Amino acid sequence: MTGHFLEGIGGPLPKHIFVALAAVCANVDKGSGSERRRERGTVMGQRPVWIGVDVGGTKIAAGLVDDQGQLLHSTRSPSEAMAGRHAILERITCVCERMQQTAEDMGAAAQALGIASPGLINYEEGSIRFATSALKDWTGTKVVSALEDRLRLPVFLENDANAAALAESRMGAGLGHSDFLYISIGTGIGGGLILGRALHRGIVGGAGNFGHVAIDRRGPRCYCGSRGCVELYASAKALAAQMASDPQLQHFVSRQKPDRQDSEEERSEVRTLIALADEGNHRARELLAEAGRSIGVAAASTIHVINCGLVVVGGGVCHAGRWLMDPLEETIKHSVSPALAAHIAVKQARHTEHAGVLGAALVSREKLYSAAVMQDQGDD
Numbered sequence: 001m002t003g004h005f006l007e008g009i010g011g012p013l014p015k016h017i018f019v020a021l022a023a024v025c026a027n028v029d030k031g032s033g034s035e036r037r038r039e040r041g042t043v044m045g046q047r048p049v050w051i052g053v054d055v056g057g058t059k060i061a062a063g064l065v066d067d068q069g070q071l072l073h074s075t076r077s078p079s080e081a082m083a084g085r086h087a088i089l090e091r092i093t094c095v096c097e098r099m100q101q102t103a104e105d106m107g108a109a110a111q112a113l114g115i116a117s118p119g120l121i122n123y124e125e126g127s128i129r130f131a132t133s134a135l136k137d138w139t140g141t142k143v144v145s146a147l148e149d150r151l152r153l154p155v156f157l158e159n160d161a162n163a164a165a166l167a168e169s170r171m172g173a174g175l176g177h178s179d180f181l182y183i184s185i186g187t188g189i190g191g192g193l194i195l196g197r198a199l200h201r202g203i204v205g206g207a208g209n210f211g212h213v214a215i216d217r218r219g220p221r222c223y224c225g226s227r228g229c230v231e232l233y234a235s236a237k238a239l240a241a242q243m244a245s246d247p248q249l250q251h252f253v254s255r256q257k258p259d260r261q262d263s264e265e266e267r268s269e270v271r272t273l274i275a276l277a278d279e280g281n282h283r284a285r286e287l288l289a290e291a292g293r294s295i296g297v298a299a300a301s302t303i304h305v306i307n308c309g310l311v312v313v314g315g316g317v318c319h320a321g322r323w324l325m326d327p328l329e330e331t332i333k334h335s336v337s338p339a340l341a342a343h344i345a346v347k348q349a350r351h352t353e354h355a356g357v358l359g360a361a362l363v364s365r366e367k368l369y370s371a372a373v374m375q376d377q378g379d380d
């Protein structure tokens with residue numbers, strides 16, 4: 001759960017981290033109870049803001065979020081994911097330096113940086129335990145230490161779907177729900193578990209990896225080593241492949257270049273699919289419904305394990321709305337025990353485009369404040 005920065009707690013702290021923590025400590029009440037942090041305050045005389053960065057295969061999205069969780073400013077730039085880890089870290093550094101300047105121009109001060117990244121996170125090291133080839137050479141990258149050294153700011157690393165789940169928990173469809181399953185349907189399928197209002201990350205950061213819940217043990221082989229994972233049936237990539245091989249839909253699909261593995265291309269094809277469904281195309285509606293049913297089967301299995309009362313569906317494919325969501329919800333309700341079905345709600349996520357940015361910023365805010373409370377208690 002700790003990153004490079006939190007490892008310093010209890011021992012000597014790097015000077016820039018100590019300054020950040022001391023500033024946040026000034027914002028911590030000495031009272032008891034969970035609401036130790038003042039609702040509003042200033043840090044070193046400036047309004048505190050939090051930088052969120054969402055690193056993807058094609059773009060780096062970044063934003064500034066205030067203490068109330070409102071997105072104040074956002075940008076988007078190419079991630080240069082195929083240029084390797086040094087180029088990606090350089091891009092993130094440039095984006096964050098611009099964000100720090102924008103915060104200053106607003107009369108605010110960036111307190112910490114949250115990074116949302118695809119893949120399995122090593123929270124102890126603040127590094128990427130495993131990432132797919134969509135980000136070249138990203139596996140093994142010590143993101144937290146590299147960026148803290150460059151930016152002189154506390155940095156926290158989170159899985160992108162976990163970050164989005166936290167955004168829904170604090171500022172979205174999961175507000176007021178202590179336990180829910182978040183599913184992100186994009187190029188791949190990700191997920192996050194909020195249990196007892198907190199992210200459940202698992203012992204090596206692998207919890208909530210919903211895309212690899214298997215729905216057919218005789219199904220096609222997945223890169224994770226299993227067979228029949230739901231991601232192979234209902235992701236944007238899977239839907240784009242189904243469209244390309246469907247004679248009824250083929251003439252609607254833009255011609256793909258050979259060897260193209262561009263997630264933007266897959267997203268645009270799914271937008272075409274959704275538009276066709278909206279126009280009444282029966283085959284487009286059936287593809288989306290079948291994807292919804294596949295996700296519903298996997299969600300029902302998960303609900304039997306965690307007994308949550310809510311499923312939140314985000315990611316670009318959730319824009320399919322009822323063509324996806326209705327079959328998904330029906331499948332869940334028909335697949336779980338009646339006692340559980342009576343207490344399950346399915347909602348579309350409130351945040352899609354900025355979910356990772358908002359979630360990453362919220363992760364950095366919560367981790368820095370909780371570190372400040374720990375430091376404060378140590379001082380008492």
Ligand SMILES: [Zn+2]
Binds near residue numbers: 212229
């Ligand atoms: Zn898999």
